Amino acid sequence: MQTVITLQCMLQSTQYRFVITLLLCVASISCSSTDEGDDTPFTPTPQVEDTQGTTDGETDTSQYAPIDFSNWKVTLAVDENNNGSPDEYQPAQLVDFGYQNIEAITPFMYDDIEDTSLVFHVYPASSTANSSYSRTELRELINPSNSRENWTLAQGGILSGSLKMEDISQDGNSSNDYHRTIVMQVHGIISEEDMETHGFSSNNGPPLLKMYWKDGYIWSHKKSLVDESTEGDALLETSSDTWEDIKDNMGYVGFEPFSLSITASDARLEIQLNDQSPLIYEDVSLEKWPFENYFKAGNYLTSTDAQAFATLKYYNIEVTH
Numbered sequence: 001m002q003t004v005i006t007l008q009c010m011l012q013s014t015q016y017r018f019v020i021t022l023l024l025c026v027a028s029i030s031c032s033s034t035d036e037g038d039d040t041p042f043t044p045t046p047q048v049e050d051t052q053g054t055t056d057g058e059t060d061t062s063q064y065a066p067i068d069f070s071n072w073k074v075t076l077a078v079d080e081n082n083n084g085s086p087d088e089y090q091p092a093q094l095v096d097f098g099y100q101n102i103e104a105i106t107p108f109m110y111d112d113i114e115d116t117s118l119v120f121h122v123y124p125a126s127s128t129a130n131s132s133y134s135r136t137e138l139r140e141l142i143n144p145s146n147s148r149e150n151w152t153l154a155q156g157g158i159l160s161g162s163l164k165m166e167d168i169s170q171d172g173n174s175s176n177d178y179h180r181t182i183v184m185q186v187h188g189i190i191s192e193e194d195m196e197t198h199g200f201s202s203n204n205g206p207p208l209l210k211m212y213w214k215d216g217y218i219w220s221h222k223k224s225l226v227d228e229s230t231e232g233d234a235l236l237e238t239s240s241d242t243w244e245d246i247k248d249n250m251g252y253v254g255f256e257p258f259s260l261s262i263t264a265s266d267a268r269l270e271i272q273l274n275d276q277s278p279l280i281y282e283d284v285s286l287e288k289w290p291f292e293n294y295f296k297a298g299n300y301l302t303s304t305d306a307q308a309f310a311t312l313k314y315y316n317i318e319v320t321h
Contacts, residue, residue, distance in 0.1 A: 039146075062115040067317050069094035071141050074298075076108050077125040077134035086134070092142040110137040117313040118321075119166070120299035124308055125305040135182075137298030138320060148192050148203065150292040151321060153266055159184060159295040160261035165213050165253075169308045179216050180301035181310045185210040186264055188291030194236060205291040209262060209269060210245075213312075214304075216254040218287040220274055221245040236288040243285075250279055250305050257315065264293065296321055 069091050076087045087104060099105050108121050122136040140159075143149040151157055163183060171179045188205030195203050212219040223243045225235075230242060238241075250273045263270040267289075269281040299312040 007136065014199050023123060030305070043219075051275050061263075061315065063114055063116060064097070064111050065118040065315055065317075067118055067314065069099070069206065071144060071319065072138040072317075073141055073144075073147075074099070074105065074296075075137050075139060076105065076111060076305065077122045077136055079125075080104050080107070088262055096226060112313065115313070115315075117164075117315050120312045120314065122301045122305045122310055123298045124301065132304060133300065135300040137162065137296055137299060137300050138317070140295040143295070148187050148189075150191075150294045152266055152292055153286065153289055155321065156263075156265040157319060157321045158263045159258070159297065159317075161297060161317040162257060162259045164214075164257040164313045164315075165255050166214075166224060166311040166313050168215065168310040169303075170306070171303070171305070171308075173305065179301060179303040179308050179310065180212055181302060181312065182210050182212055182263060183297070184260060185209060185296035185298055185300075186262060186269070186293050188238075188289070188293055193276075193294045194290075198233065198236070200236075204238065206243050208264075208289065208291070208293060209271075211260060211262070211271070213253075215302040217252050218250045218260065220248045220250055220256070220271055220279055222248075222269065222281055223289075225288065228284045228288075230288070235288055248279055251276060262295075 008129065014046075031093065034060060039195060071091060073088055074094060075091050076089075078087055079085060080087050089099070089105060093099070093102065099109060100111065104135050109116070110121075112119050120136045122134055125134050139147075141147055142151060161184070165181075168178045168181065170177060185207050186209040187207045190203040192203075194200070197251055206223055206276065207221075208223050212220040222245065224246050225278050226240075226242060226244050248273065258274055259272075261272045263272075267286040269283060269286065271279040273279075297317050299310050301308060301310045
């Protein structure tokens with residue numbers, strides 16, 4: 001009788017081992033399967049963690065970049081609501097970590113708790129009416145409920161931030177090693193007064209200043225008059241026949257963190273990169289600049305290549321007026 005019981009146990013043990021082995025094989029095959037021919041743009045995995053709840057009911061903010069969204073809206077690279085324009089989210093939706101709970105935002109703007117940064121990711125998808133390029137970019141709203149309320153150079157303002165190019169696609173269609181992206185802007189906008197006076201259908205003005213990351217160098221593109229004798233209403237022309245870019249290479253940062261600030265004041269722009277001597281513009285074009293302005297910060301990829309992308313990190317962003 002003891003021999004029969006022992007034999008039965010051995011058989012049962014063998015069956016169990018066979019079943020377990022079979023399940024492990026199936027799991028291995030399932031996990032190793034891949035999809036061939038995936039041509040979708042690169043999208044990083046957000047390094048986020050659900051830490052909203054703490055023992056005292058307070059949000060643990062130490063893991064997140066100290067960025068106040070009270071006066072920023074964000075424009076994304078996609079048009080999920082199919083209204084013909086890139087999706088935008090207003091300050092009220094972003095503040096108090098609200099952006100973390102909006103599913104459409106998280107592939108493009110998210111926290112990396114490993115280095116306390118806010119990540120801006122972008123690839124060519126949906127573009128704005130006045131551009132063929134996509135962006136994940138913050139737009140300043142000095143009045144969160146009225147985007148037509150902006151500031152003049154005489155009123156001035158300062159935009160500063162610490163940031164880093166994390167990753168960007170290589171450019172195989174030009175002499176550049178990588179694609180390029182705009183990380184900060186002072187953007188012009190036609191005032192409400194001029195809109196009413198001239199009956200303009202659009203209030204879009206040219207960007208007064210664009211700060212580019214190009215192959216690891218920070219470049220300043222500043223608008224200047226093609227003809228410095230231009231006067232009056234002709235100054236409100238936004239085409240390249242009236243305003244052109246002058247370009248200055250401010251130095252190399254590569255893929256390392258750097259600090260950048262823009263100080264705008266009456267007929268003057270001062271740009272500071274790290275601790276080097278500032279780049280200062282003071283000229284007749286700034287004296288005649290007829291537009292109001294707003295700051296922008298983020299990741300504005302200037303490529304339409306299908307596989308282009310850029311991933312930029314901000315450790316802080318501050319604006320003062």
